[in-house]
Amino acid sequence: MIQFTLACAAGHKFDAWFRNAEAYDEQSTRGVLSCPICNSSQVEKALMAPAVSRSSEKVSLSAGHPEHGEFMKAMRALRQKMTSEADYVGDKFAEEARKIHYDEAEARGIYGEATKDEVVSLIDEGIEFMPLPNVPDEHN
Numbered sequence: 001m002i003q004f005t006l007a008c009a010a011g012h013k014f015d016a017w018f019r020n021a022e023a024y025d026e027q028s029t030r031g032v033l034s035c036p037i038c039n040s041s042q043v044e045k046a047l048m049a050p051a052v053s054r055s056s057e058k059v060s061l062s063a064g065h066p067e068h069g070e071f072m073k074a075m076r077a078l079r080q081k082m083t084s085e086a087d088y089v090g091d092k093f094a095e096e097a098r099k100i101h102y103d104e105a106e107a108r109g110i111y112g113e114a115t116k117d118e119v120v121s122l123i124d125e126g127i128e129f130m131p132l133p134n135v136p137d138e139h140n
Contacts, residue, residue, distance in 0.1 A: 002123060008035035009042035021126025045124075075133040082132060086111045093129075094118035101127045 004024055007013045012035050018024040024045070027033050033043040062068070086109030089096045093112030099105035111132060114122070122129060 002126070005046040006033065006035075006043050007046040008038060008040040010035070010038050010040055012037040012040075013046050020128075021124065072135055075135045079133045079135065082109070083111055085109055088112060094122055097122060097127050097129055098125070101125070 002020055002024075003015055003017050005013055006016050014036055016024075016033070018027070028043070031041055034041050035043060065071075089110045089112040091113050093110065093114045096105065096110050096112070100107055100110070
C-alpha cells in the first residue's frame, strides 16, 4: 500500500491510499478519482515528502511491556537476517533499487542509504522498499 497526497483543481488537498503507484495511475487515467470536498474529478498528486520524523514531531513509543525484550531480540534478528542475505550498496541504494525494479540488474536483496529526495522519488515510481529496523545493540 502507498499513500499519496492529492490535490484537486480548486486547491483542496487530501490523502488517498493505493495498492501501488500503478493503481493510482490506472485510476487517474480512468478518471475515477474525485475530491471528497468539492467532487472535482480534476485530481493530481500533490508535492509530498516521505513520512520521516523531524525533531519537533512526535513519534510513537512504548515502554515497560512484558515482551519488550523478546520484541527487541526479534527485531535485531530480522535486521541481521536482512543484511546478511543482501548486498550492501551504500549511498547507491536508490540507483540500484531502480535498476532491479526496471529489470536492468539482477533481482536480489539490497540495503543501503538514500536521501529524503531519493525516497520520495522511489515512492513516486512505485518501487517497493522498507526501512531497516533501527534497534540498539543488546546490552547484558
